[in-house]
Amino acid sequence: MTRFSMGLQTGSELLFDNVRKAMSIEQGEPERLRLPDAGTVVRKAQVGIVGAGPAGLMLSHLLHRDGIDSVIVEVRSRKYIEERNRAGMLEQGTVDLMIETGIGERLKRQGLVHHGIELRFKGRGHRIDLSGLTDGKTVTIYPQHEVVKDLVAARAAASGEIVFEAEDVIVHGYDGSAPVIRFRKHGEVQELACDFIAGCDGFHGICRQSFPAGVLTLYDRIYPFGWLGILAKAPPSSPELIYANHERGFALQSMRSPEISRLYLQCAPNEDINNWSDDRIWNELEARFATHDGWRLNQGPIIDRGITEMHSFVAEPMQFGRLFLAGDAAHIVPPTGAKGLNLAIADVRVLARGLSEFYRSGSQEWLDRYTEVCLRRVWKVQHFSWWMTSMLHRFEAHNAFDFRRQLAELEYVTSSRAPSQSLAENYVGLPME
């Protein structure tokens, strides 16, 4: 564990001067402190972050660049988060941010820049020229766990602390001005006293669940299918991603590197992965990607496999008191639009800006607008991800009419500039506000 520069304290005065100042501006008088239990190790940071996924790590990195210290509390080990296979496609804005903030060296060397994608239906491929339709913008294939590695390395280089393998993490005090993250580490109870808490702990985390009853409105849609995903030691069969709509269901050809293919198949939501032998997976992929011109799918040993649920979800508001939700903790999208990681990064850009403004000037204006600013983008991305999912998958209740309607939509999207441009603009990432 890297050491936090401000050291440890046991149960004493914890609030920072800048918060005192801001509080006296806001409220006219200082708050009373809750004293920790005897024996509890207490430390402090301006911002306490729950979760070392892309959202939490990027937030900590951006705050550090603005001179704001933060500590991240994560339940998993460093090895686990650095090897967790998830997203792989970065929008132009995410790539730009990594490069501008000094963590883009490996990305520039190893990332695979893509200028287009293919929509495949009725046995034919139709290219969407992402760059041609968006003034030269691109997307980059660079696995999420590589982004995580770059961010962890940047935090370590800056002596930023990440507490890995924390247990029994809870948050409290965020409805007043003395937020605390409490956890156990090596059997010892620790409290991180902070000015703000960022809940970046993913969809199953504790921060959203800590909101008082009645505060949150939840919106969700669960799709009647899942994705069976594999990583295979086989060069990608096509240099660009292929999204295939087939009578047997959706399939996606993506990649992790020039040697590793990432392939997905639409399957039943409660599918048992053990029902899928390697042969069955390859046969199904072959059938769904088949073209009239004899396109071949490269095959190789399957090195990882899993089933992903398809779910759209938004929690509103994304803030309560001094607790802010970011990334999957607040919203998730089906992976069809490749947006989850990018949306998480977009949230923490807004949050980092609000916090920087607060520490610079004492103004809470940006923080107060956090939910409103984030949700504008979140709902547009929800719409795009839902639209791509609806256009490309077979739904349980679909009949022949629905399938033909989908094909007509795909023909329109791939043959007319207006809908292809709309797809391209959303795919490379909407501009940041």
Ligand SMILES: Cc1cc2nc3c(=O)[nH]c(=O)nc-3n(C[C@H](O)[C@H](O)[C@H](O)COP(=O)(O)OP(=O)(O)OC[C@H]3O[C@@H](n4cnc5c(N)ncnc54)[C@H](O)[C@@H]3O)c2cc1C
């Ligand atoms: C198969 C798949 C494919 C995907 N493909 C794409 C894609 O191509 N493009 C894209 O943009 N997105 C994609 N996504 C979505 C993307 O992976 C997520 O949106 C992204 O991980 C969100 O980042 P996050 O930091 O908000 O949450 P997470 O990555 O979930 O990080 C949350 C962190 O919090 C930790 N945590 C949880 N509970 C606690 C607790 N109580 N205390 C402390 N820590 C806790 C977790 O261990 C984790 O490290 C995909 C997802 C899946 C599953």
